[in-house]
Amino acid sequence: MAIKILLADDHPLTRAGIAEFLKREKSFELVAEADDGKIAWELIQSLKPDVALLDIRMPELDGVSVALKARNMGLTTAIIMLTSYDAQQYVIASLRAGAKGFVLKTVSPKELTNAINTVAKGGLYLDPEVASTIAEDDFMPEQLSAREREVLLLAAKGLSSKEVAKRLFISERTVQTHLASIYDKLGSRNKTEALLLALKYGVVTLEELLEDDD
Amino acid sequence: MLLNLKRFLYGPRSHFLAFLLCALILPSIAVVFVAVAGMVNQERAMEAAVSSYVQDLAESTAYHLGTDMNLNLRNFSWLSDSSLRYPFFSWGPSIPGWIALIDNNGRVIVASPGAMNIAALWRNDLPVGRAVKIEDKQGLQYTLAVYPVRSDSRAGYVIAAVSWTTLLGNLVIVSTIWPVLIVVMAMGSFLAIRLLWTRLILPLKAIATEIDDLRLGRDLPRQFDDYSVKEIESVHRALFRFSQAAIERDNLRNKYVRDIVQAQERERMDMAREIHDGPLQDVTALLQQIHMTLEDDVNSENVRIKRTEKIARSVVRELRALCDELAPPWMDLGLIEALTELAERLSQTYDVQVSADFDEDDVHGLQVDNEITLSLLRIVQEAVSNAVRHGDASEVHVQLRRESENLVLEISDNGTGFDSENTNHETLRLEGHRGLASMTERMALIGGKFRIESSLGNGTRITCVFRV
Numbered sequence: 001m002a003i004k005i006l007l008a009d010d011h012p013l014t015r016a017g018i019a020e021f022l023k024r025e026k027s028f029e030l031v032a033e034a035d036d037g038k039i040a041w042e043l044i045q046s047l048k049p050d051v052a053l054l055d056i057r058m059p060e061l062d063g064v065s066v067a068l069k070a071r072n073m074g075l076t077t078a079i080i081m082l083t084s085y086d087a088q089q090y091v092i093a094s095l096r097a098g099a100k101g102f103v104l105k106t107v108s109p110k111e112l113t114n115a116i117n118t119v120a121k122g123g124l125y126l127d128p129e130v131a132s133t134i135a136e137d138d139f140m141p142e143q144l145s146a147r148e149r150e151v152l153l154l155a156a157k158g159l160s161s162k163e164v165a166k167r168l169f170i171s172e173r174t175v176q177t178h179l180a181s182i183y184d185k186l187g188s189r190n191k192t193e194a195l196l197l198a199l200k201y202g203v204v205t206l207e208e209l210l211e212d213d214d
Numbered sequence: 215m216l217l218n219l220k221r222f223l224y225g226p227r228s229h230f231l232a233f234l235l236c237a238l239i240l241p242s243i244a245v246v247f248v249a250v251a252g253m254v255n256q257e258r259a260m261e262a263a264v265s266s267y268v269q270d271l272a273e274s275t276a277y278h279l280g281t282d283m284n285l286n287l288r289n290f291s292w293l294s295d296s297s298l299r300y301p302f303f304s305w306g307p308s309i310p311g312w313i314a315l316i317d318n319n320g321r322v323i324v325a326s327p328g329a330m331n332i333a334a335l336w337r338n339d340l341p342v343g344r345a346v347k348i349e350d351k352q353g354l355q356y357t358l359a360v361y362p363v364r365s366d367s368r369a370g371y372v373i374a375a376v377s378w379t380t381l382l383g384n385l386v387i388v389s390t391i392w393p394v395l396i397v398v399m400a401m402g403s404f405l406a407i408r409l410l411w412t413r414l415i416l417p418l419k420a421i422a423t424e425i426d427d428l429r430l431g432r433d434l435p436r437q438f439d440d441y442s443v444k445e446i447e448s449v450h451r452a453l454f455r456f457s458q459a460a461i462e463r464d465n466l467r468n469k470y471v472r473d474i475v476q477a478q479e480r481e482r483m484d485m486a487r488e489i490h491d492g493p494l495q496d497v498t499a500l501l502q503q504i505h506m507t508l509e510d511d512v513n514s515e516n517v518r519i520k521r522t523e524k525i526a527r528s529v530v531r532e533l534r535a536l537c538d539e540l541a542p543p544w545m546d547l548g549l550i551e552a553l554t555e556l557a558e559r560l561s562q563t564y565d566v567q568v569s570a571d572f573d574e575d576d577v578h579g580l581q582v583d584n585e586i587t588l589s590l591l592r593i594v595q596e597a598v599s600n601a602v603r604h605g606d607a608s609e610v611h612v613q614l615r616r617e618s619e620n621l622v623l624e625i626s627d628n629g630t631g632f633d634s635e636n637t638n639h640e641t642l643r644l645e646g647h648r649g650l651a652s653m654t655e656r657m658a659l660i661g662g663k664f665r666i667e668s669s670l671g672n673g674t675r676i677t678c679v680f681r682v
Contacts, residue, residue, distance in 0.1 A: 011495040017502030024506075057490070057543060084494050085534065087544035088558065089551040105498045106530050109505050158550070160571040190558040 002029040003120045006047060008040035008063070009055040009082065014105055018053065018082070021109050028116065037061025041069055049077055050120050054099075056083040056090060064097045071098030078119040086130050088192040092156075095199070095206060101125035124199060124206055131196040141201050142185040149204060151178040156195040156209055231407055231415065238403040246396045253392075261357065264309075264376045265345035268359040271307060272374035273343075275300065276361035279315065283369055302326055311356075311376035315363070318370055329375070342371075347378075354379045417442030421450060428457060431464030472659050475652075479541070479588060479659075486540035494533040501526040541588055549582040549590065550614070556591055557612055564602045568610045576616040582682055589656040590623055590678065593664075596649050597625040597676050605629020605674060623678040634668040 005028050009015040015033060022030045031047050034040035038060035044052055052070070054063035067079045080101035081094040091102045100119040103112060104127050115125040144152065147168075154164045161179070165172040179191065186203070188194040198204045278300070302313050306326040314325035322329070340346065345359040358375035424435050435454050442450075504523045508516070537543060538559075545552040550572055557570035594612055601607035607629030614623050637650075650666065653676070657664035662680025 011491065011499070013499035014495050014502065017499045017506070021502065021506055057546075062546075084490065084498060084530075085543055087542070087547075087555050089544055089547050089555040093547050093551060105495075106501050106527060109509055158572070158574055160573045162571070163573055163575075190561060192554065192558055 002027055003051055003116060004029050004031045004047070004049040005116065006030075006032045006034070006040065006043055006049040006052040006077075008034040008037065008043075008053065008058065008066070009105075010035050010058045011055070018105075018112075021112070025109075025113060028113075035059075037063065037066050041066045044070060044075065044077055045073075048075065051116050052077050052079045053082045053116075054079060055105075056081055056085070056094070064093050064099075067094060067097040067099045078122070080115055080119055080125070086127075088130055088196060091126065091130050091196060092192060096210065098210075100206070102130060103127045104129055126196060126200050131193070131200050141187065141197065141203060144182060144185060144198070144203055148178050148182050148185075151175055152182050152194060152198060153204060153208055155179065155191050156204075231411060234410070235403065235407050238407075239400055242396050242399055242403070246393060249392050260381075261347070264357045264378075264381070265359070267307075267309065268311070268357055268374040268376055269343075269345045269361075271302075271313060272359040272361040272372045275302075275313060275315075275374065276363050276372040279372065280364045280369065283363060307374065307376070309376055310380035311374070313372065313374045316371050316373060323370060328377075329373075413442050414446065417446040417450075421446070421453065425453065430457065431460045434458060434461070468658065471655055475655050475659055479585070483541040483584070483588070486537045486543065489533055489537050489540070490543055494530065494537070497526055497529045497533065501530065542591070545584060545587045545591060549580060549587045550577050552587050552591055553594065553612060553614065556594055560595065560598045560610075564598065566598075566602055566608050566610065568598055568612065570612045570614075572614050577614060580621075580682070582621075586660045586680065586682070589660050592656055593623070593653050593676070593678060594625060596653055597627075597674075600649055601625075601627035601629045601674060605631060607673065617679070619681060620679050621682055623680075624675065626675040627673045629673050631668040631670055631672045631674050633670055634666055634674075 005022055007015060007019055007022065007030060009018070012035070015035070019030055019033060022028045031049050032043045034043055035058075037054075037058040040052070040054060040058070040063075041061060043049075044066070052066075054066055056063040063081055063083070067081070070077055070079060078101070079094075079099040080103060081090070081099050082103055082105055083090060084105050086104060094102050100122075101115045101124065103115050103125070106129075107115070107127060111127070115127075118125040150168060151164055154167055155161075155175075159167065161172050161175045165175045168175070179194075182194050182198075183189065186194050186197040186201070188197050195204070195209070199206060199209070302308075303315075303324050303326050306312050306328055312326045312329035314329045315323045317323055340348075340358075340360050342360050342362060345357055347355060347357050349355050355378035356375045357378065358373055361372045361374075363369040363372060427433075428435065434457050435450065501523065504519060504526060508519055508523065542552070542555075544555055547555075553572075554570045557568040560566075561568040598610050601610050605627055607627035610625065610627045612623070612625050614621060616622070653666075654664045657678050657680065660680055662678055665677045665679075666674065667677070668674035
């Protein structure tokens, strides 16, 4: 059965390009197109597609807000953010809003197919351009210790080193040592990248990240 | 030569008051000395004249009386009839004084008017034939001369006296008043100079200090105290107006600069949006077309198309970078996210550790305008760039915290630092280093305060305080 897809992008040229590709792909069924966030949200509610490709910057309602609405409504539609921007904070914001995928509009058709198939099966897909390790391509991360996973998850929730230290009853310095070790193991350069790579390699799950501990 | 003359004529440039004091006091002292010397000389001359007068008068009268006595034996009754021969016995001498004839027991035989207290003056030890100065019991001074009528002295003595008090009365008063007047004059000069000091020189000095300390364009002169003269007051008022005008001018300039910066930022935001929505999307669409063309023709090795794809990708990256430079679209995500993103990007750009740390409690639910976010992003950008390029820092720490109603953004680094106490933003700006000035302007733009603290060897700390 073909995967039902909704595409929302306010820019006609890029939307047409992606739509053309989706129509050619046998396993996909493009059920609707929208040129602003509000229409996209209405169509998602009425058509209940399997996958929604949403641009982040759109008139009326941005893609992240649409994802958040869908998540809050408990809709089964898997959302992939489709954007021109490689900002890692966009990725974090999208994932927090419940998106399952993040791809850049410059992605190749093969990667896009890959992304749609992954999220349709309940997986997580991140564009290699926003979550690539500084190490080799066939890099596999070293296992994180339980304490390191804890530190990473708390830091990912936006807690400062001081707050993480307080929460885990360890010193701020120890938190920083843990973070340095995490970066090293995942091949990342900063906190956000560490989190994205951890998600990519399945070191932590999206559910763990979204879990509210308070 | 001419300069010396001028200097002499106009008075000295320093120690003016001391000069003025000398100019007033020295002539006064000279006048006192000359006057005293003159009076002493005059008194001596008068004394000599009076002495010889009384001596002559006594001598000649004694001689005449002696001659007459030889004719008229020991009887003085003839004296009353011979008033023509001895007129001064009835009228007194021609200058204030008196003349008397006494017997050798001191009794008055005949005397001119005014010689009543002669008994009080008479002493047995009075020298004979020589003028002396004596004082009676009332303190009145006389110069008197005693002459025996005949050499055997039994015939009595002639006493001629001149009263100093009567003769020189006015002169004595003047000579005592003179020094008093001079002292009064000296005191007057002192008082005048004191006034000059307190009401003119001190206020002038105060104004000079005030001008030295005045930060033009920011301060107004202190409240005026009313001890100085009107002229100083008007100088002060002029200074007040001047500094007020400077403040107004600076405010106007700041407002102008702020307007320019604001307009510039808006334009940049618009431009970033234009690029994002226009060329960036177009090239992305182009790239998609290329991708599909490549896919249609999997087997062919179309080198030119593959090269085109590469070019299109690099154009996309360049356009993204351009947008980030102008006004990054990701700042829409919120201040915390934008600062985190920027810190991570700067870490990679400069290959240093830029950490952004925020306490959840402090920033929870924070809502900040895009304009404020953009200003803060620019400050962080500038600060990190300065820390790395000028301070050679390897770690920069960005912190945002809440302090009562304000948010505080603190950027500290471990670089070499600089002497912030002795660094003038204005001078730096004029030398072409716009960094500090532009950070200050951006904070002013969002109504916040900008502070930079640094010292050599201790890194730099930038603090921005603003309201949300």
